[in-house]
Amino acid sequence: MTRNMKIILLSAISFVIIVVGVLGFIGNYFYNISINPKTERPFFDNNPDLSLAVPAMQMGEQVEKDREAAKQWVEQAPHSDVTLTSYDGLKLRGYEYRQEQASARWVIIAHGYMGYGKQMAVPSMKFHQQGYNVLLVDLRGHGESEGQYIGMGWHDRLDMVGWINQIMNHDSNAEIVLYGVSMGGATVMMTSGEDLPSNVKAIVEDCGYTSAYDEFSYQLKRLFNLPSFPIMTASNAVVNLRAGYDLKEASALDQVAKSKTPMLFIHGDADTFVPYEMVQQLYDAAQVEKDLFIVKDAGHGGAYLAGEAYWNKVWAFTNKYMS
Structure with missing residues (x-):
């Protein structure tokens, strides 16, 4: 393997590790603000969507x-x-x-x-x-x-x-x-x-x-103006690992x-x-x-x-x- 090929391979591996790390961080953040019952949710305070009428x-x-x-x-x-x-x-x-x-x-x-x-x-x-x-x-x-x-x-x-x-x-x-x-x-x-x-x-x-997947995807867009992919994909993986169920299921x-x-x-x-x-x-x-x-x-x-x-x-x- 040439030196240039090794550099390309190491760069690709580093990129994948960074992407996985970032998505893991995002997924855990989502888990904590949505599935962890002990986390405070300040974005729910005075939320007009929760008005009864x-x-x-x-x-x-x-x-x-x-x-x-x-x-x-x-x-x-x-x-x-x-x-x-x-x-x-x-x-x-x-x-x-x-x-x-x-x-x-x-x-x-x-x-x-x-x-x-x-x-x-x-x-x-x-x-x-x-x-x-x-x-x-x-x-x-x-x-x-x-x-x-x-x-x-x-x-x-x-x-x-x-x-x-x-x-x-x-x-x-x-x-x-x-x-x-x-x-x-x-x-x-x-x-x-x-x-x-x-x-x-x-x-x-x-x-x-x-x-659950539909509702969180909707809230992700409504509260944070963020797309479902790849955030929900990463978040769903963390929910599977930590809570043992799938949001789509x-x-x-x-x-x-x-x-x-x-x-x-x-x-x-x-x-x-x-x-x-x-x-x-x-x-x-x-x-x-x-x-x-x-x-x-x-x-x-x-x-x-x-x-x-x-x-x-x-x-x-x-x-x-x-x-």
């Missing part, structure tokens, strides 16, 4: 009263702390609000990204008022549940199956609804593609995303296509955090009994601000499948 949508007086009542209810109503050991050995926390009179109706409620179970106070109170036993869960890496990474709904789907089985272990006649908002919506959609027992009667998802779109459970899809048409366009893709992919409810002027997670119209839609759909 645009000015055109005013919160009604009754909706505000419900919010305040729900915050008190979720803390003061009789409930029990429950735990579940996940399939990979994590101790997960849940909060069980049972009816005074025995009821076979159950709802499992999943919260959003960087949230926790008791934040879901309004839907918890509403379902309880409809005669459901309510199970609020802290998803892995959130609230009081163990976990060193955020599952984006993918590993959480198997945790949801565990919670379903735990309910059925003490109530084989349970009729179960799954309800989730944002990442919780993606979680219940990803759960829908698993081999669920017939006890799971209906699923209600509110503003969930098509896949974490696909609600693929899972709803396999689902056998009736599903209600909800989204606000002013949602710019999980883009409104995603819900139509998800709805079209589902091959089950389904319905779609679009709330005009609602931002991310704000569809419930429609108040009575929102909950009437939820009850009209779920009641079709409950005894």
Whole structure:
């Protein structure tokens, strides 16, 4: 090998090492600001995409009263702390609000990204008022549940199956609804593609995303004005190594296509955090009994601000499948 060829080869190797190092740094940075639950996310502060509603949508007086009542209810109503050991050995926390009179109706409620179970106070109170036993869960890496990474709904789907089985272990006649908002919506959609027992009667998802990869690619462009490639490729490799799952595999779109459970899809048409366009893709992919409810002027997670119209839609759909 000539001296010039050696120089070219060493230069090429050095270039590859530098590129790999840079991409590794970028991938780890992305992991820490997106998948590591212990990292602060200052770019989420005062983020207009997280506004529940645009000015055109005013919160009604009754909706505000419900919010305040729900915050008190979720803390003061009789409930029990429950735990579940996940399939990979994590101790997960849940909060069980049972009816005074025995009821076979159950709802499992999943919260959003960087949230926790008791934040879901309004839907918890509403379902309880409809005669459901309510199970609020802290998803892995959130609230009081163990976990060193955020599952984006993918590993959480198997945790949801565990919670379903735990309910059925003490109530084989349970009729179960799954309800989730944002990442919780993606979680219940990803759960829908698993081999669920017939006890799971209906699923209600509110503003969930098509896949973790799609959502992060969208946020990368929206928050940082950066292209998906090669950043998402590097980031996905790090997520595979450190969290043990693939962001493309974490696909609600693929899972709803396999689902056998009736599903209600909800989204606000002013949602710019999980883009409104995603819900139509998800709805079209589902091959089950389904319905779609679009709330005009609602931002991310704000569809419930429609108040009575929102909950009437939820009850009209779920009641079709409950005894």
